[in-house]
Amino acid sequence: MQVSSDYVGSIYGGLAHLLYAYYEHKGVEIPKKLKDIQNVDRFDYVIWRDLLVALDQQLQRPGLGLEIAALVQPKHLGILAYVVLSCETLGDALMRYHDYHRLVYDGTPLQVSVQDDFLSIAWDEIPFNMTAQITDEIAIALMMEFLKSILDIQDIRLKEIHFQHQSAKHTLVYEQYFRCKVRFGQAKTQVLMAVSELNRPLKKGDQTLQQLLRQQAEALLEQLPNTRPADHRLQQAILTGLQKNMFQIEHIAKQMNMSVRQLQRHLQMQGKTYQQRMQEIRCMMATEYLKDANLSLQEIALLLGYSEQSAFQRAFKQWTKLTPQQWRIQNSLTL
Incomplete structure (x- = not known):
């Protein structure tokens, strides 16, 4: 289903706590707009995008979304985290993540498909003008940090990462983080991994x-x-x-x-x-x-x-x- 050009999604309140934790971690003054959403269950996606873009412009750090996502804990993802923790394989976990993802991050709905021998997890329905490089990278990084830190899969083998937005600089920062080829200016934002990875057992399946x-x-x-x-x-x-x-x-x-x-x-x-x-x-x-x-x-x-x-x-x-x-x-x- 395609979303309309005036689409406005919503974000789980736990991500406001995650962003707040990053501000505290870096000792940066916390904006009022972020303080105002600390006690809400959900808030508008546009607020999330604007907060991230403003922080990106303030700090001008390559891979900022990757740094923010590194602080994620189960509490920041709500029920999604605890449902996925009950899975036995990476494939099961990714399907649960797909099913419940919009409870957390409604701004970028997921699409999962198979292309040849590779699984594509794509963020391509939201209008391009509603996104920024930092919103896309934090969406992917949150999923990867969840798999690595919470499910304890440290050596996920990815084929490529694609971003829609152009970013010719600092490509190495992203390739070191994802440990694969990273391409910018692509048709859609997506993660590509081998289908064979889906059978990997989870160490923390509950x-x-x-x-x-x-x-x-x-x-x-x-x-x-x-x-x-x-x-x-x-x-x-x-x-x-x-x-x-x-x-x-x-x-x-x-x-x-x-x-x-x-x-x-x-x-x-x-x-x-x-x-x-x-x-x-x-x-x-x-x-x-x-x-x-x-x-x-x-x-x-x-x-x-x-x-x-x-x-x-x-x-x-x-x-x-x-x-x-x-x-x-x-x-x-x-x-």
Whole structure:
């Protein structure tokens, strides 16, 4: 699907934290525009582009996007990181990255295809005038840092990297980073790697987490009271939406083939608002996740759709009068 010329995507709030961390790391004065998006779940792609371009013009460092991406941690990518961590092979991880990528970086949708014996991962739908070299390079570098640092694949063998924007200078910086030929001024921004790489096993594949993600919704639905089909569908839609970080009422209503107003009226008949219903399900999921000692509070916060652990902790205390740590300690004695 082609996007229109006035396309404006959105960026996961965790990337604002990543950029903030880079400013702190370099001791550069943090702009107000970046401070203003530190407590939002998502923000406009144009803000992301403008912040990166302004920093690029200020520092004039070749490969700046590569430096920023080097600081990435799972928390900066949200649920995407924890879903991909559950994969067993590089091929599985890349497909999951493709499936969930737009939850994090909606400004540059991914296209995956096979060309001869090579896999192409391309960023070519966004209008050229909406991008800059730094937005393209950080999109690729984030994926590569994720594979190298988070999935622990240090020797990924790439064939070539292509960038749309012209950059005749400092090509060596990019080729040293990607360890392959890098071409500028190409038809589309893409990564090319051998198809044979897809079978490589991941050292950090976490099947326990994958099983948890798959079974959690059904396990929790069994605890909910028997309700009308519409209520059951609503509960299931919210559970699924939280795991995909797409739980806003507009998304949920669309899944149920309802308008937002119809969904609101349905809930009003039960004396509830959408926010109240979602928080009830979040609370149930939180207590289930807390029973698993392998999940950190940061991971649980992300699985529940919170970009910050502190926001989850405040919400949990409102629900239970306990902090997550207190609840976990008390209930570990009875598990």
